[in-house]
Amino acid sequence: MFLEEERISYHMSVVKMYRKLREDGITNVWDRYEAQGLGGDPDRRCPFCQAGVRCDLCSNGPCRADAEKGKRGVCGITADGMAMRMMLLRNVLGASTYQFHADQTVRTLRATAEGRTPFTIRDDGKLKWLARRLGLDPEGKASEVALMVCDFVEKDYARKFYEPSKVVEALAPAERKRVWRELGLFPGGIYGEIMLAASSCLTNVDGYYASLALKAMRLSIAVAYQSQLILEYCQDILFGTPRPHKVRVNLGVLDPEYVNVLVNGHEPFLGFALVQLARRSEWQEMARKAGAKGLRVIANIETGQEMIQRWEVDDVFYGFTGNWLMQEAVLASGSVDLFACDMNCSMPMDPIYAERYCFRLVPVSELVSFEGVKDRLNYEPEKAEEQAATLLQWAIENFKDRRRRVDPVRGLPVGEATAGFSTESILEALGGSLTPLLEAVKRGDVRGVAGLVSCTTLRDHGQDVHTVAIAKELVKRDVLVLSMGCGNAALQVAGLCRPEAAEQAGSGLRKVCTSLGIPPVLSYGTCTDTGRLADLLSALSEALGVPIPELPVAAVAPEYMEQKATIDAIFALALGLFTYVNPVPTVTGAPNLVKLLTEDCRSVTGGVLNLERDPVRAANAILTHIEEKRRKLGI
Numbered sequence: 001m002f003l004e005e006e007r008i009s010y011h012m013s014v015v016k017m018y019r020k021l022r023e024d025g026i027t028n029v030w031d032r033y034e035a036q037g038l039g040g041d042p043d044r045r046c047p048f049c050q051a052g053v054r055c056d057l058c059s060n061g062p063c064r065a066d067a068e069k070g071k072r073g074v075c076g077i078t079a080d081g082m083a084m085r086m087m088l089l090r091n092v093l094g095a096s097t098y099q100f101h102a103d104q105t106v107r108t109l110r111a112t113a114e115g116r117t118p119f120t121i122r123d124d125g126k127l128k129w130l131a132r133r134l135g136l137d138p139e140g141k142a143s144e145v146a147l148m149v150c151d152f153v154e155k156d157y158a159r160k161f162y163e164p165s166k167v168v169e170a171l172a173p174a175e176r177k178r179v180w181r182e183l184g185l186f187p188g189g190i191y192g193e194i195m196l197a198a199s200s201c202l203t204n205v206d207g208y209y210a211s212l213a214l215k216a217m218r219l220s221i222a223v224a225y226q227s228q229l230i231l232e233y234c235q236d237i238l239f240g241t242p243r244p245h246k247v248r249v250n251l252g253v254l255d256p257e258y259v260n261v262l263v264n265g266h267e268p269f270l271g272f273a274l275v276q277l278a279r280r281s282e283w284q285e286m287a288r289k290a291g292a293k294g295l296r297v298i299a300n301i302e303t304g305q306e307m308i309q310r311w312e313v314d315d316v317f318y319g320f321t322g323n324w325l326m327q328e329a330v331l332a333s334g335s336v337d338l339f340a341c342d343m344n345c346s347m348p349m350d351p352i353y354a355e356r357y358c359f360r361l362v363p364v365s366e367l368v369s370f371e372g373v374k375d376r377l378n379y380e381p382e383k384a385e386e387q388a389a390t391l392l393q394w395a396i397e398n399f400k401d402r403r404r405r406v407d408p409v410r411g412l413p414v415g416e417a418t419a420g421f422s423t424e425s426i427l428e429a430l431g432g433s434l435t436p437l438l439e440a441v442k443r444g445d446v447r448g449v450a451g452l453v454s455c456t457t458l459r460d461h462g463q464d465v466h467t468v469a470i471a472k473e474l475v476k477r478d479v480l481v482l483s484m485g486c487g488n489a490a491l492q493v494a495g496l497c498r499p500e501a502a503e504q505a506g507s508g509l510r511k512v513c514t515s516l517g518i519p520p521v522l523s524y525g526t527c528t529d530t531g532r533l534a535d536l537l538s539a540l541s542e543a544l545g546v547p548i549p550e551l552p553v554a555a556v557a558p559e560y561m562e563q564k565a566t567i568d569a570i571f572a573l574a575l576g577l578f579t580y581v582n583p584v585p586t587v588t589g590a591p592n593l594v595k596l597l598t599e600d601c602r603s604v605t606g607g608v609l610n611l612e613r614d615p616v617r618a619a620n621a622i623l624t625h626i627e628e629k630r631r632k633l634g635i
Helices: 012-024 029-035 079-113 124-133 142-157 166-171 174-182 190-200 209-239 269-278 281-289 301-310 324-331 350-357 381-405 423-429 435-443 465-476 486-493 499-504 507-516 527-544 563-575 591-598 615-633
Strands: 245-249 259-264 295-299 317-320 338-341 360-363 415-419 448-454 479-485 521-525 553-557 578-581 608-611
Touching: 012 324, 029 324, 079 142, 079 190, 079 209, 079 269, 079 381, 079 563, 079 591, 124 142, 124 209, 142 166, 142 209, 166 209, 190 209, 209 301, 209 527, 209 563, 209 591, 245 486, 259 269, 259 301, 259 381, 269 281, 269 295, 269 301, 269 338, 269 381, 281 295, 281 381, 295 301, 295 381, 301 317, 301 486, 301 521, 301 527, 324 350, 338 350, 338 381, 350 360, 360 381, 415 486, 415 521, 423 527, 435 507, 435 527, 448 465, 448 486, 448 527, 448 563, 448 615, 465 479, 465 486, 465 499, 465 615, 479 486, 479 507, 479 527, 479 615, 486 521, 499 507, 521 527, 527 563, 553 563, 553 615, 563 578, 563 608, 578 615, 591 608, 608 615
Parallel strands: 245 317, 259 295, 259 338, 295 317, 338 360, 448 479, 448 553, 479 521, 553 578, 578 608
Antiparallel strands: 245 415
């Protein structure tokens, strides 16, 4: 092995599959990561790039800046401006992708309300609740109320950046709105904010790091409320609000004797359509006629996470594999017949794996494309059932060829997790109000709450290693963890989202978990649930009568990876949270920016960025922050 096993993954199932990939001689993410390192160190890269002080946006570059030497880019931009400008550009990419998902969700809700999809409005109560919060009349037919919601949010999306967002006005807490207005951070429509941010990054437009940082915060607020909250609430309306239930997890959910259809990415629409069809007896019979035991839909990455939070598993919707760094391990299992890729987290290497391990690779979004792959079914809400039928047919046709050509890996482990802890289901578990949780916090049984919103990355640690370590350290310190994103899959597969994991918690948290029958890590959803978490914190703030920055809570991103994660971190700062981030962001060559993020931001929004590679020291810093807030609250 090029990398030690602990640098591969926390999960032995993935380590086993890595050994197979090496035996098969096929390119894989771990070997490619190692090959990018300098001087035999997989984590060492170009020092200017790692410090965030390299720019190639114009033809005078690439330029390198050096704050210590006063060296600027050709245009005159400082190291601080260069680093923040690149950060804001990453934020724009993340914002655009979140909004693409939101747009598809509202599009699907509209088509469903008009009776043009195979879906129905499953949560009429959630629809009325959302309409009421937006200031709309919740009475009348569900379809009519849904169309009013769609009209309202789409009009808000299109507001100019200088026209205050009605969605943010309706959904954000009053105290934060006041702060954001004072700082000029209250956003307009999301499309206008994306334009404002992207335009500011042009050469010789805005090179001031503080100005760019404030624009990043504006954009993040628009994303959290207009994109994330709206898309999650609309998905609840369409497919049901998450409720706790058990799910199968890990690579052992893949059985080569079945036709296995995997949905991958971040949008669950075709995934749900596939499950609805696959549960019909005629499709199961077609799979058996092809020689399979049956037909299964397997949840994968964030698309799968959206699905398992809302729908219970059975012998058709069978289980969940894990997060994006497991992708090549999943595909090399020899059990996949069709891989349907929506708008995020499908890898450029997938066609090589499709050829080697004999599965059908199909982009189902305009955003996704692969070299050499001709199959394509761009999702259209009105054609969802027809498209799902085509995908199932292709998978069944693939089964015989896959069985003939590929020797599958058997005996991979299957675990169990409890998924579906939405704000509503947490309230239900607490008897209908936040009072039991607040009392547990006041007693000290629960010291505080950490929202773990994370990706997974190979920087500094193996897949999920740092995420699992941080979560274990936090629950030992009686900190309740709400997990989202790819980090959620890490903790599900690692066994921390089971009630039995309460044994690993401190005595106070263990007592609370045992009395309520809940795990110490609550599976709260995907990265898009960052907005939902903000809404929960708003409710906690209101219940305690203190601003969000004064709550004993923290945002925790142990393994952030991509551009969507960067805007989530910026939003956590705008919300006023202690925000732990790892790996160290590419801003270290910008001393004034580093000081703004790690010190000065506290006096601006109340938020502060914390960086630490060691999990014990990181957990100690989070707990120190929580204990400081407890002292100020007198608890």
